[in-house]
Amino acid sequence: MNYPKFRKSAELFGVICGGLLISMPAIPQAVAQESTPKINPCPRIFYEEPHNNQVVVPQGCPPNALTQRLAAQGLLPVPATPSQEQTNLGVGGETPQPGVRVPVPSSGDQTQQPSTGAVSTEQPPLLQPRQTPSATIALANGTVNIKLVNDTATNVTFQVIGDTAPRSLAGKSDVTLQGLKAPVTVTFEREDGGQLIVTPQASSEPGNLNVTFNEATNAAQGRSAMRIEPNGSVFLN
Template sequence: MVNNFPIFRKSAEFLGAICGGLLIILPAVPQAVAQQSTPRVNPCPSIFYEEPHNSRVVVPQGCPPNALTQRLAAQGLLPVPATPSPDQARLGVGGEEPPVPSQPGVIQPRTVPPVQGEVAPVSPEPGATVPVEPRQAPSARIALTNSRVNIRLVNDTATNVTYQVIGDTAPRSLPGKSGVTLQGVTVPVSVTFQREDGGQLTVTPQASSEPGSLEVTFNEATDATQGRSAMRIEQNGSVFFN
């Protein structure tokens, strides 16, 4: 009987070497695949621009501002949003990648939809004239004395009117068919007023013969579009109603 033990031993050693190599190589394959398939983390996900996050969450620095970020920045509670970094600009809102060029060396422009609640700007055609909304004309003008004004409020309605000098007085009630004089009010100043029964008011201003004095008469409005609820006196004596 031929002794086959040496041949069997060599075959076993050969198979052991192959299996050992596989054990070394195989764990590295999933790791390489995992590294290649790991996505880039988007710093400006689109959820920031969807409700309720659009009005409740402040976006990170460098991301396009959402509604809440814009409102807080306008109030001076946040720094002005910074310009997005090149990497954030490349990812864009929601992590969208730029489109594949239709021709070699030519990149198609990418359109970013406006943030919810905003209107996308429309560029005027070359040579077109952009209309400018005219400023509201003042309802009255008065001559001021040392940047102060005396305001006479006359309630000609049958119900109480609540009025307030913003930054100066608390809300006060003016009974129907009565009047009150606010003396030495510093301008510019805003005065709010409303009927306590929820109705509308028409307002009639009249400059007094006395310098630095203004009389304002409240009447009941039958048309809601005629209703007014605030008065603004500018430093130049111009009087506006809203």
């Protein structure tokens, strides 16, 4: 009888089965690791109304309409280019589908140099608006308290850029924002879509600014942002 051959076959079969048992637990673990979703810091809601025109996106995210508008006015730093991982994720944590355009900030128009023919992709610096300050206050250790007074009959949405989320201020009411470090930018918008007349006025106490909202009759009077510089100058846009 071929006992040696049978014994070798049994040993070989045992080695194969043992290897399969050892490798099997690793397969579900690998699948579980691959299925773990990545968290996108730039959710889709930033690019949908009304947030598209009311909320400033975090640094590194593709800019929405409000972020682009404030950056063009010199009220925000130039939006940073998103990381490759964020670009791959797209808006809302999804992989971009064919035909779907994910908003990605431009790195600046390419400028043709007539002398050498070289192409430059360097983005020119943003210029601050040249205008007379609407008010000037004396800061208290570089900080300011802002009292917002809504004299309109409708709610006003406001946001301290980089400090607070959008908040609602009811008509005929007020709120005080304390300890804001200059430079600071505040945006505001009537929830009924109308225009706002914004009147900043320095308080008698250092480091305090009163800002009053009134209804505007035309778009030329409307204002949607306020910037307080480290020297105490207050600009409206």
